[in-house]
Amino acid sequence: MKLTSKGRYAVTAMLDLAIRCDSGPVSLSEISERQDISLSYLEQLFARLRKANLVRSVRGPGGGYALARKAKEISVGSVIHAVNETVDATRCKGQADCQGGERCLTHTLWQDLSDRVNDFLNGISLQDLISTEQVKDVSSRQSDRAKTTDINILLQV
Amino acid sequence: MKLTSKGRYAVTAMLDLAIRCDSGPVSLSEISERQDISLSYLEQLFARLRKANLVRSVRGPGGGYALARKAKEISVGSVIHAVNETVDATRCKGQADCQGGERCLTHTLWQDLSDRVNDFLNGISLQDLISTEQVKDVSSRQSDRAKTTDINILLQV
DNA sequence: CAATACTTGACTAAAATAGTTGGTTTAATA
């Protein structure tokens, strides 16, 4: 699972869509303007999101995109995965052609971590993000953040 | 938080270090050979890991690197963060200069997800990965994986 | 002193990211 600004763009656009797709299809130019992402870049991203069956399109004037499923049934992980086709597996691919035991061990450990990150991101739905935001108030977020370590404060994701 | 192969290299190298740094410092050339990462690239990564106080170096013959703290006290998140200095914050930076309410909302939602990923990765220590691996047997891993959705099967991290 | 190994900085090739340009189809509506 790669996690870069490309994925951020995709998730941001999908959230924009999730928030307002009840009132008919949403055009990419709208999202482009609201989220400040270039239109043609959005087109590229949505071509992939469509292939992954995460969005449905309506062509012609008044057309646009809508979520293919309910926001509750679309995981953040699936969105990020959809726009990152080139996945670089580890060299040994978990296969038996590792030299010695050590190299394979660290590869297995990394795989283990990867699985956890996947499970984590697949466990969060778009609706999940929207809902918590609606419930949460500013003061509680700040106290949450104060609890994290100094490392966390430096982290901008 | 960026999650790319750069971070994978760093975590892999740190795991290699964690596994064997009990018996004195480990040289980068050893790690390079075992993990199949170019020596000079490792040097760049370890320069950053050192600045982040995650490793300590011993110079001269017989020298090398050792973890600066116990494996239990080094989180995967801190390793990944250390090697990714260029963090691209969202344009609005969570500040008040967003236009309208909508753009800010999706930014806040993304920030929320970022925080969760951070907390998640900061909650996993190197020791954590090593320990679970020692306990876990192959059959249980496979049944774990079978439980995940079809999306998960496609994901290579 | 000599060998080892860390340290630093400048450089480069390849890949990915982000954006551009210029179309074509599709479908609603005036």
Add this chain to the structure above:
DNA sequence: TATTAAACCAACTATTTTAGTCAAGTATTG
């Protein structure tokens, strides 16, 4: 029916990042 708004498509480009190379140091041990 002509116009128009939108998805769709493909090729291209600039920028950034990744990954790796090279070379010249510095510190330390034996």
